[in-house]
Amino acid sequence: MRRIFVFLSFSLLLAASTSFAEEYFPSRFEWQTISPAQAGFNPEKLEQAKQLSISKTVVEPQDLNQVLLDNYTPKEPNYRVLGPTVPRKTPAGMVLKNGKVLTSWGDTQRVDMTFSVVKSYLSTLVAIALRDGLIKDVHDPVVNYVRDGKFDSGKNRAITWHHLMQQTSDWQGTLWDTPDWADRPVGKSLEEWQNRELYPAGTHFKYNDVRVNLLAYALLQVFREPLPQVLRREVMDKIGASNTWRWHGYHNSWIELDGQKMQSVSGGGHFGGGMFISAEDQARFGLLFLRHGKVGDKQVIPADWVEKITVPTEVRPDYGYMWWLNTNKRISKAPKTAYFATGFGGNYIYVDDTNDLVIVLRWIPEMADVINAFLDAQVVALK
Template sequence: MPRWLPLALLLATSAVQSDDYFPERDYWEQRPASELGFDPDGLDEAVAWARSQADTDPSDLYKMIYNHFAPREPDFRILGPTRPRAGDSGMIIRNGYIAASWGDLDRADMVFSVAKSFLSTVAALALDDGAIIDLDEPVGRTVQEDHFAGPHNSAITWHHLLQQTSEWEGTLWDVPDWADRPEGDDPADWPNRELQAPGSRYKYNDVRVNLLAYSLLQVMREPLPVVLRERIMDPIGASPSWRWHGYHNSWVELDGQHMQSVSGGGHFGGGMFISTEDMARFGLLFKRRGGWDDQRVFSADWIDTLAQPVADRPDYGYLWWLNTDRERIPQAPESAYWAAGFGGNFIYVDEENDLVIVLRWIPELEETVARVLDAINQPEG
């Protein structure tokens, strides 16, 4: 019996009761844009503009990753698999129905840092299960590893890792933390940069996100792709085509089992490979605050938790980007949030407008969202 089943049975007593539409596995209903509150011509123009911004060259993502990071990062290596990208694609979902879609919706492409938002969701499951008791608790109390030894690293909490404010110091999977997006002009100073207290400084850093993935593996005690499939992707009717990769050197022994610790992005290769439609299902799950049909997939409270802004980066929450003070997208509500990945991969979630937008290889999220919102028919008066 899975370790999470008793909680799932408990949560079933508070299952979602709603007349909202949820797509079946292998079928998602499309309705005319006008029935979903759009001006059809305006929506067509928004989609056409978005597609005009698509960037799929070069298709070889191995070369693109290497050429982007190797000139700046010492001893840069690609440690996980990559896959060439194809054409752009996207979906616009309103009231649960497809208002517009384009491109190959079934192709599982690399999604880069959108994987961070999937990783954040595994933390939500760990919290629901009691595998994490308190997000403000030091990680080292439950993950008793050398990674959290010493006065600095022992003070790091789950909250810090989820907000990318941990300032963790160390090496994971042969990559030191300082070598990821090193700061300063003198390479001799990079290994000796000044560290701030955990929680006091935001720093986007894939090595530290990978530490979160490793720590969640330690508390969940099973591979995170298995957790994600059983707890999230299967309940929402996702396809079996998605994959969540780690690195060739991120395998560990846990409870006598050989498991791979996954990565939270494609910075060093690996990460999430997923289709546009599966991303849209994931986005709709969040738009519905963790409920799917008659199931409670994760606690609705998590939606509010993930939106806690970082003190010195108020447009960032728990591995999701935020529209705090409507600064990033003035036309969108402040409550909107999105997952974002290198190369133009996005899942935009907007409860106020009952809207989910997925973009693949289209870097212009902000303007695309603004144009889609402009296409929504506004009530007179």
């Protein structure tokens, strides 16, 4: 009986400590650390993974305005940078285990462009709109909420919030002086681009920043206040993020709404702009999802949203609601349930509930190799 009592007591203590580890969320200005031994990691392999991260970092050329022009001008008609850019300069990254810093490198407080990682922030605002009753259902046609002509055509009227988040809307039109077909055009000539094949909503996946920017515009119409203000109030302040992050649009994406001039932000840095943010704030955002939307005893975003964002898109099974999924084992050593936000130049937030890990990488194009190295450094997966 005594052995049973001791065993049960130990089990309860272990469960309590594990629960505490799962619930831990750093307060503003505070990051607890955890040693490799406490986290179940091999110190030598962990250091090797860190050094691999640094060696894989690409920060040259630093002028991202010129990088964008060099990369997209040969591929896209009338390409131009419409939003601000900042130079990239140094390696930076973080690995969280049980919400605590296992290792980090570089200037984790430096504010950098994050490109398409911001798409995951954008879809999070749909969760806020659903929670607050501003959107009734993700399968509602967007034309029910935005009635200024952008969704009035017969083809566009069928587009839902679900389609916009899965990038299967195939919306046809022009936004901020850029036609939908001009972003990553398919074909070899202007005639082919302008007369592209049209698809019913939900039947064809196309990674397209014009349509992502359309989601941002539609949400601006729903919230009727700038999206950075909504994100700060409803998410970033609640996760203890710094005040250094900025979310930009384009010089031509200003509108007047309710008598006030507001900027519609961009859902990436393809044309410049987007989210400028530090590795530490990115880590907090990733941890929010690892905790299923909870900070301490406060539910910041609906608990079931994590389940919704990780439902595979039917026509693109490795993509959810603006998060990439590991269903195809792109990261070979990671579980299929892992998911990640990605951005041009090698910006990532990796979320792994199985291993209780959040990994933030800056300017590392070879993401899979680096994350595999960190997973390899685990002696045992502790939950």
